[in-house]
Amino acid sequence: MYVGIMQNSGYTIQIMAERCGMTAHTLRYYERVGLIQPVGRAHNGHRRYSDADEAWINFLHCMRATNMPIREMQRYAELRELGDSTSEQRRKILEDHQAAIAEQITQLQQAHALLMHKIANYKAIEQRIRIDQPALSEPEIDCAIESVG
Amino acid sequence: MYVGIMQNSGYTIQIMAERCGMTAHTLRYYERVGLIQPVGRAHNGHRRYSDADEAWINFLHCMRATNMPIREMQRYAELRELGDSTSEQRRKILEDHQAAIAEQITQLQQAHALLMHKIANYKAIEQRIRIDQPALSEPEIDCAIESVG
DNA sequence: GTACATCTTTGAGCGCGCTCAAAGTCAAGG
DNA sequence: CCTTGACTTTGAGCGCGCTCAAAGATGTAC
Numbered sequence: 001m002y003v004g005i006m007q008n009s010g011y012t013i014q015i016m017a018e019r020c021g022m023t024a025h026t027l028r029y030y031e032r033v034g035l036i037q038p039v040g041r042a043h044n045g046h047r048r049y050s051d052a053d054e055a056w057i058n059f060l061h062c063m064r065a066t067n068m069p070i071r072e073m074q075r076y077a078e079l080r081e082l083g084d085s086t087s088e089q090r091r092k093i094l095e096d097h098q099a100a101i102a103e104q105i106t107q108l109q110q111a112h113a114l115l116m117h118k119i120a121n122y123k124a125i126e127q128r129i130r131i132d133q134p135a136l137s138e139p140e141i142d143c144a145i146e147s148v149g
Numbered sequence: 150m151y152v153g154i155m156q157n158s159g160y161t162i163q164i165m166a167e168r169c170g171m172t173a174h175t176l177r178y179y180e181r182v183g184l185i186q187p188v189g190r191a192h193n194g195h196r197r198y199s200d201a202d203e204a205w206i207n208f209l210h211c212m213r214a215t216n217m218p219i220r221e222m223q224r225y226a227e228l229r230e231l232g233d234s235t236s237e238q239r240r241k242i243l244e245d246h247q248a249a250i251a252e253q254i255t256q257l258q259q260a261h262a263l264l265m266h267k268i269a270n271y272k273a274i275e276q277r278i279r280i281d282q283p284a285l286s287e288p289e290i291d292c293a294i295e296s297v298g
Numbered sequence: 299g300t301a302c303a304t305c306t307t308t309g310a311g312c313g314c315g316c317t318c319a320a321a322g323t324c325a326a327g328g
Numbered sequence: 329c330c331t332t333g334a335c336t337t338t339g340a341g342c343g344c345g346c347t348c349a350a351a352g353a354t355g356t357a358c
Contacts, residue, residue, distance in 0.1 A: 013335075024335090025317055032338095044324055046335050059263075066260040070315065084274055091271035098264040101257050108254050111215040114208075115247040122240035125233055162305075173305090174347055181308095193354050195305050219345065 007040040010048030020057045027057070033070065035060055035077050067104065068097050156189040159197030169206045176206070182219065184209055184226050216253065217246050 013024045020027075027047075030036045036057065040048045049057075063073055076093050079086035162173045169176075176196075179185045185206065189197045198206075212222055225242050228235035 087274045101261045105257050108250050112250045125236045
């Protein structure tokens with residue numbers, strides 16, 4: 001039996017899922033694993049999400065979308081429950097993740113540049129085929145990052 | 150019994166794994182699922198990787214590192230085996246992946262900016278704690294991407 | 299000769315992050 | 329009253345990408 005706050009106002013789980021770009025399944029899962037604190041309920045036991053919940057869920061979504069592991073998000077969520085005294089630990093988590101993001105961006109940018117080259121190479125090959133000189137086509141260049149950077 | 154080319158020169162699987170920043174397990178797995186064509190063997194049946202293999206493996210590594218699914222890499226590898234006539238299809242795959250990379254970069258950059266704000270906010274909270282005015286501390290801001298712009 | 303390292307194969311197992319199935323509750327509509 | 333639909337819970341299942349275990353072959357060192 002649920003003994004928390006009863007509130008018939010707020011977003012339903014479906015609405016919340018749509019607003020945050022995730023599924024109701026995922027919202028329940030996040031609550032189960034402690035990423036979201038037990039949320040308010042309507043008189044019939046159905047979840048009702050507040051705007052504060054939405055802000056937090058959007059934050060979670062943003063962290064997941066940038067490949068923060070669930071475990072680390074759990075750690076962060078736990079610290080958050082403990083209040084301001086955990087500020088430094090939480091900040092460290094965010095700083096670490098920010099660094100991880102920076103690395104990811106670097107990787108992606110290198111790959112993006114590599115693809116520019118390969119795509120240009122394909123266009124050249126197609127052009128050669130188009131003017132009917134297949135005998136002149138070179139072997140494909142499978143250049144890796146280091147041959148680009 | 151293997152009946153391919155016997156070559157005692159080339160890189161061993163361990164060396165290749167180190168050079169490409171992956172494990173020998175993964176190299177065998179990639180060969181099993183068709184991402185890598187059957188590679189040369191020494192007289193004792195051990196794999197021997199060539200420089201051309203290395204270039205291709207580095208490319209695979211780069212695509213995986215930027216979240217191209219194995220399935221799509223398989224599709225690309227198959228087309229590659231079919232020669233120049235598949236150039237356009239392969240180019241499309243690369244262009245699609247390049248677009249996916251661009252989207253990822255955007256997401257990551259937004260998250261990076263969001264973390265800048267949140268980290269600054271944490272520093273402010275810590276500063277307030279340090280000068281012993283905990284009563285003035287505001288509730289944490291869990292601002293999401295949209296509140297960052 | 300015999301240990302040891304390094305490789306081989308095949309199939310199974312695992313960690314992650316959902317995703318779904320089953321069975322049940324409740325409120326509204328016809 | 330009965331159906332419909334949106335929700336609830338719990339536990340199981342799944343897709344992905346490895347990762348490993350087991351059993352065996354081979355080459356080198358002592």
